[in-house]
Amino acid sequence: MPPKRFLQVDVFSKRPGSGNPLAVVLDAEGLSAVQMQKIASWTNLVETTFVLPPTQATADYRVRIFTPQREIPFAGHPSLGTAHALLVSKQISKSNGEIIQECDAGLIPIRIETSKKFRQRLFFRAPAVKNIVPIHSDNQEAAAVFSKLPLGALLPSLVEGGRKWWIAEMQDENSLRSLEPDYQAISAMSKASDSMGLCVFSRCKDQDYQLAVRAFAPAFGIKEDPASGAANATIAAYLLDSGALKAIGKNYRVSQGREMGHDATIDLRAKQQDDIWVGGECQTVINGTLDWTS
Numbered sequence: 001m002p003p004k005r006f007l008q009v010d011v012f013s014k015r016p017g018s019g020n021p022l023a024v025v026l027d028a029e030g031l032s033a034v035q036m037q038k039i040a041s042w043t044n045l046v047e048t049t050f051v052l053p054p055t056q057a058t059a060d061y062r063v064r065i066f067t068p069q070r071e072i073p074f075a076g077h078p079s080l081g082t083a084h085a086l087l088v089s090k091q092i093s094k095s096n097g098e099i100i101q102e103c104d105a106g107l108i109p110i111r112i113e114t115s116k117k118f119r120q121r122l123f124f125r126a127p128a129v130k131n132i133v134p135i136h137s138d139n140q141e142a143a144a145v146f147s148k149l150p151l152g153a154l155l156p157s158l159v160e161g162g163r164k165w166w167i168a169e170m171q172d173e174n175s176l177r178s179l180e181p182d183y184q185a186i187s188a189m190s191k192a193s194d195s196m197g198l199c200v201f202s203r204c205k206d207q208d209y210q211l212a213v214r215a216f217a218p219a220f221g222i223k224e225d226p227a228s229g230a231a232n233a234t235i236a237a238y239l240l241d242s243g244a245l246k247a248i249g250k251n252y253r254v255s256q257g258r259e260m261g262h263d264a265t266i267d268l269r270a271k272q273q274d275d276i277w278v279g280g281e282c283q284t285v286i287n288g289t290l291d292w293t294s
Contacts, residue, residue: 074105076229123279227264
């Protein structure tokens with residue numbers, strides 16, 4: 001098998017090393033699902049993506065997304081990072097400022113924006129939220145997690161969009177950043193609800209961001225995600241549904257990853273449930289080839 005183009009990209013990052021790393025294998029035709037999973041386990045990043053020709057006429061490319069343990073239908077930072085990799089490698093070129101990505105969750109529009117302030121930002125439109133289900137008193141696995149948390153005003157809920165996450169508001173930024181999660185309990189809750197895991201947030205004052213976020217998916221081999229686009233899209237849908245977004249603003253900024261030594265910046269634009277855009281800057285860190293022989 002000939003070597004494949006390989007990039008490692010830092011997503012939601014103003015500078016290399018502050019965002020969420022992503023491995024991208026371009027021209028992935030010829031790789032089996034078993035090989036893709038082995039490569040994703042080897043890179044040992046939150047996600048690894050594999051670019052393939054589209055099967056739908058309106059799509060620019062198709063992507064398969066793998067965590068170190070399994071394939072998933074959609075994820076936010078892999079969508080932006082893959083689009084960035086294709087743009088910098090000049091495998092796609094769009095004059096109208098929009099790319100269409102095909103994945104197992106459907107067609108995902110990705111906007112390209114440039115300005116004097118930002119060299120380039122990419123925004124994806126999140127899949128529409130299907131369900132927002134508040135926690136029930138008889139849900140033992142969820143109770144084991146949330147009974148230990150210093151919760152804020154909103155009721156924890158299971159939110160299903162392109163992915164399914166438990167969402168909970170913390171009392172304040174300090175309680176969020178000092179949280180020591182119970183990974184075993186979160187993993188049990190995740191498996192029982194067929195969800196990614198737990199995403200917690202706090203509202204922030206006197207900062208250049210409006211929310212601070214942390215996301216935990218230990219059932220998928222991800223103890224903590226340094227910057228999650230899909231999880232932040234579910235938070236936006238949750239805030240829209242509760243009416244809390246009115247006080248925060250429909251365009252807001254998120255800080256994520258500082259507890260892990262990262263400093264990701266994620267921008268949200270949330271007009272309504274089927275019109276939530278998540279974006280940020282991407283940095284190319286590694287640009288080379290992957291030589292993977294069976």
